Amino acid sequence: MKNQYKVVAIVGMCGSGKSVVTETFVKQGWNMEYFGKITMDTLAERNMSVTPENEKLIREGLRKELGPDAYAQKLLPIIKKDLEKGNTVLDGLYSWSEYIYLKKNLEADFIVLAVIANRKDRYERLATRKIRPFTKEQAVQRDIAEIENLEKGGPIAIADYYIMNDRNEEDLRQETLDFIIKEDK
Numbered sequence: 104m105k106n107q108y109k110v111v112a113i114v115g116m117c118g119s120g121k122s123v124v125t126e127t128f129v130k131q132g133w134n135m136e137y138f139g140k141i142t143m144d145t146l147a148e149r150n151m152s153v154t155p156e157n158e159k160l161i162r163e164g165l166r167k168e169l170g171p172d173a174y175a176q177k178l179l180p181i182i183k184k185d186l187e188k189g190n191t192v193l194d195g196l197y198s199w200s201e202y203i204y205l206k207k208n209l210e211a212d213f214i215v216l217a218v219i220a221n222r223k224d225r226y227e228r229l230a231t232r233k234i235r236p237f238t239k240e241q242a243v244q245r246d247i248a249e250i251e252n253l254e255k256g257g258p259i260a261i262a263d264y265y266i267m268n269d270r271n272e273e274d275l276r277q278e279t280l281d282f283i284i285k286e287d288k
Contacts, residue, residue, distance in 0.1 A: 106186045106211035107211075108186045108211055108212075109190045109191075109211060109212040109213075109214060110182065110190075110205070110211050110212065110213050110214070111128065111133075111190070111191075111192050111216050111286070112193040112196040112202070112205070112215045112216070113125050113128075113195070113216055113217075114195075114255075114258040114259050114262060115217055115218035115219060115220070115259060116220075116249070116255070116259075117225065117229060117245050118220065118224075118232075118237075118242065119218040119220040119268055120218045120220060120266075120272075121194055121195060121218050123275050123276060124218050124266065124275065125192055127276050127280055128279070131280070131283050133189065133190045133191060133192045133283075134186075134191040134192070135191070135193075135194060136178055136181055136182055136185065136192075137195060138193065138194065138195035138196060138197065139194070141165070141177055142158055142162055149161075153235065155235075155237060155241045159245070159248055162197075162253065163252055163253070166198070166253065171198050171253075172200040172203070172204035174198075174201055175200070175204040175208075176204065179205070179208055179209075182205075182209065186209075193205075196215070196258055197249065197254070197258070198253050198257070199254040199256075199257030200254060202215065202257060202258045214263050214286070215258055215261065215262040215264075216262060216263065216266065217258075218266050219259075219267050220268040220269060222246075224268075226243075229241075229242045266278050266279065266282065
C-alpha cells in the first residue's frame, strides 16, 4: 500500500543551491533528512576533523564498505518514520545506486528535483559560504570525485524536475515555493 505522503530528493552538484531549496521545503512544513549528516556523524565518531579530504574519505569509504547505496540503506528507516508524519524532503541524494534503492524500497511518491547552476557560479558560492567554504581547486576536485567515484550524474540526469539557479537566492526560493505549491495540488 502506497503512503499518502511524498518524498522529494534534492540533487545537484556542490554549490548548486540544494540547501536553499531544502530550507524552503522545511519552511513549508516538510520533514527533512540530510544525507551528509551520515558523513558528519561518522567524522565525529572517528574524532576526525571536518575537511574536504576527510569528508571524501568517509563518503567513499562507507560506500566501499557497505555498497554504493550505503547512505540510502542507513536513511531508509528514518525516512519511513518521517513519512508517517508527512511529506519529506531529502537533501543530498548522490548516487544512482541510492536512487534505485529508494525508488524500490519507498512506498510513497518519490520525486527527484535537480538544482542546476553553472560551474563558475557554484565555485564562487562555495568560496564565499560561511560553513565549509571551498577553494576553487577543492571544488573542482570534489566535482571530479563525485562524478567518477559516487555515480552523482545519474540522479541529476534522470530528475523529474529541474530548477535553474542562475539568478539570486530570493528567485531560487520563489521558484522552489512555486514547485511545492504545484506538487501539493
